[in-house]
Amino acid sequence: MGDDNNGESGKTRSFRLFNVGVPARPLSPALYLVATPIGNLGDITLRALETLAGADVLACEDTRVTRVLLDRYGIDNRPFAYHEHNADQVGPKLLQALADGRSVALVSDAGTPLVSDPGYRLALQAIDAGHRVVPIPGASAPLAALVGAGLPNDAFFFAGFLPTKDKGRRDRLAELAAVPATLIFFESPHRIGATVSAAADVLGGERKAAVCRELTKTFEEFRRGSLAELAAHYSGVDNVKGEIVLVIAPPGEKLTPEADLEAMLVDLSKSMPTAKAAAEAARLTGLPRKDLYQRLLDIKARDGQ
DSSP states (O other): OOTTSTTSSSOOOEEEETTEEEEOOOOOSSEEEEOBOSSOTTOOOHHHHHHHHHOSEEEESOHHHHHHHHHHTTOOOOEEEOOTTTHHHHHHHHHHHHHTTOOEEEEOSSBOTTSSSTHHHHHHHHHHTTOOEEEEOOOOHHHHHHHHHTSOOSSEEEEEEOOSSHHHHHHHHHHHTTOSSEEEEEEOTTTHHHHHHHHHHHHOTTSEEEEEESTTSTTOEEEEEEHHHHHHHHTTOOOOOSOEEEEEOOOOOOOOOHHHHHHHHHHHHTTSOHHHHHHHHHHHHOOOHHHHHHHHHHHHHHTTO
16 A cells, blocks of 8 residues: 555546546545445446546455456556454555545445445444545445335335354344344345245244345345245255345234233134244244244243143
């Protein structure tokens, strides 16, 4: 991050659109969090291009990925790697650049920085040190999935990645079961089958959802249906490819009167085992299955059953 940086060794601060060079204005000292395309390289803003071209220091997760974007738009700026494995070494250098009055742009491999990537630490350190932090909005996989899923979008909850272990995954889903908003998760292709199956068990198979795959890319796909339908589709499928966003609709209307909830649990337990009764009650009410299971156990203990 020394004298070979853009603007300090004769390199031009500009970007190219349709083979026309566009000069980039110098940036004020600040940490710029620049959103980049999540697939289609055309999904970049003019402000983002000017920031990438004009920054004194450009930091990114993977220099190879960012170089593809820079080359597409004729940006002559050397990117430096900043990721979870070198944050302790590179972070202080970026903060020093800010302290020296230079502009630092940070990008992730795709989408908006700080959303499920290590940029949060750097932004927090910059804020604590009194430096200006400037978001440069743009592409966002959670929002792209939300608007294309066909599910309620007046309120939504982005929950990042679910735990990789089955128990942790189910516990987390149970914690989120009653959230009155559409749930949005990132998921890997080799876990999507297990995840929608767990979601169907914990949240209820009738709850609507969408698996959004390869957003903005050539093979973009929105597979919509109930969680039970999605679980059936992905059962045994091992050739799913691409990046995935899972969107799950909010729970249905909950039974608020305690007497109604207790009556439902007691009625269901007359015709099925305790665990199955709790699962069915969870499907009908949207309440966490684990809580309903414990509630039914308490009722049976109270009534001496």
